[in-house]
Amino acid sequence: MSTFDEDRSPDESFSATPEAEPSAESFDSTLDAEQHSTGKQPGLFVIASGVVTALASLALLYYLEHIKGWTVIGYYWNFVIPIGAIGVGLCAGSGYGIGSWLTGARIGRTLLITVLVLQILSYFAAQYIEYLMVLEQIPEEFRHEHSFFTYFDSVTRAFAFQQEGGGPGQAFGAWGYGMRFLEAAGFALGGLIVPGILATNPYCTTCNRYMSTKSQYAVLPAGVEPRKIKKRDKEALAAYEAEQAAALAEGMKLAEKVGEAISADDPAGVAQILNEQQPQKSKNEKQLRRIHLNLQHCSVCAGGKFVAQLVEGHGKEQKVGAIAEWDLPEGFVTQIESTTT
Structure with missing residues (x-):
């Protein structure tokens, strides 16, 4: 200094x-x-x-x-x-x-x-x-x-x-x-x-207000928990990679269902998916791949946006990539939170 x-x-x-x-x-x-x-x-x-x-x-x-x-x-x-x-x-x-x-x-x-x-x-x-x-x-x-x-x-x-x-x-x-x-x-x-x-x-142009962000509002499964496999065991490695790929495909389908429910103006459908995953939130977070749903919401109109991100790895090796963003109409957030546990 x-x-x-x-x-x-x-x-x-x-x-x-x-x-x-x-x-x-x-x-x-x-x-x-x-x-x-x-x-x-x-x-x-x-x-x-x-x-x-x-x-x-x-x-x-x-x-x-x-x-x-x-x-x-x-x-x-x-x-x-x-x-x-x-x-x-x-x-x-x-x-x-x-x-x-x-x-x-x-x-x-x-x-x-x-x-x-x-x-x-x-x-x-x-x-x-x-x-x-x-x-x-x-x-x-x-x-x-x-x-x-x-x-x-x-x-x-x-x-x-x-x-x-x-x-x-x-x-x-x-x-x-x-x-x-x-x-x-x-x-x-x-x-x-x-x-x-x-x-x-994030900013709400309807209410002219800055929105709040709830990171990891929900965590969707998109992988399996890490486990040690010997490099020489080619068959086990191939099976593990196939398991990871299948889990990722299922996770992406689950994220698509969230987007479809939002597009259909179905907050109850979104809440149902979130309620099903809430008990496994900690378990899902331990997986090598998982999908974070981050909620940006306006405290005035209860609208906002869901931001889906694919997260790979943990700690310093963690990588985050954008998947999709879905705009939430006015009142949508209130309806979701009133039916989620």
């Missing part, structure tokens, strides 16, 4: 800690999510939520680094990965995800690009505000000699890793711009983590 030494006086170099966030008033409240024809569009509340968390994060950062003397944004892993900047950026950009979750606004490419731009702007706006604060410490008659670009260049060239004894290391000079890039990029990309994760969540 490495940190930048920022404990220099204004005469030696300028400090480089972000501290402020630009206003979101200039952003249109109809900011969309990839111009989707369905799904609620992120509005000013989502942007404002991100601005609030960015301001709070940068204010806390300023307090920790300038009041408490704790280096946060200057932490680097293996001297290259700016984990401090990424962490601060994550906190700063978390509001975009929170605002989207609360309003049900769908996050898409347009909003992610907007978040990235806002994070970059806030990083450099913080540099400019800190420059103004440093400028206040200089006698007025000499302030004209210190432009923002002079400040920024001085701070960047003064970057240095802190030595083990706590003293300042050698300044990077022009190479400081490389570290400045890593810091700004880490802060900007860190802000995409929360909204980026939320963007991958």
Whole structure:
């Protein structure tokens, strides 16, 4: 773990800690999510939520680094990965995800690009505000000699890793711009983590809400339990492989029955299949091959989707492949759960 030494006086170099966030008033409240024809569009509340968390994060950062003397944004892993900047950026950009979750606004490419731009702007706006604060410490008659670009260049060239004894290391000079890039990029990309994760969540376009996912809602048999067979016993190996193939075929047929019941708008039929397999769920999971039915459901309309996946192996050797997806109409999930045990 490495940190930048920022404990220099204004005469030696300028400090480089972000501290402020630009206003979101200039952003249109109809900011969309990839111009989707369905799904609620992120509005000013989502942007404002991100601005609030960015301001709070940068204010806390300023307090920790300038009041408490704790280096946060200057932490680097293996001297290259700016984990401090990424962490601060994550906190700063978390509001975009929170605002989207609360309003049900769908996050898409347009909003992610907007978040990235806002994070970059806030990083450099913080540099400019800190420059103004440093400028206040200089006698007025000499302030004209210190432009923002002079400040920024001085701070960047003064970057240095802190030595083990706590003293300042050698300044990077022009190479400081490389570290400045890593810091700004880490802060900007860190802000995409929360909204980026939320963007991958299933979404109900009917209710404009993010859906919840119940993994392994059901486990269908599609194989046999593993057993040891000597490699030299060709006949036993062939029989075992044939048994596996037959079990896989039966499992795929069972999954097809689930899909047929959904297509026929028959929640009772789906529930019957699930009820038959529920007592063997743990046993089915031990098989070399099994089919996971993952349920994505909307808490408002009780619709959603069943996602079928073929799972092979266990532990680190486990492989997962998609089989099929079936959309569930409104109320379908409630009807299934009311008849499943």
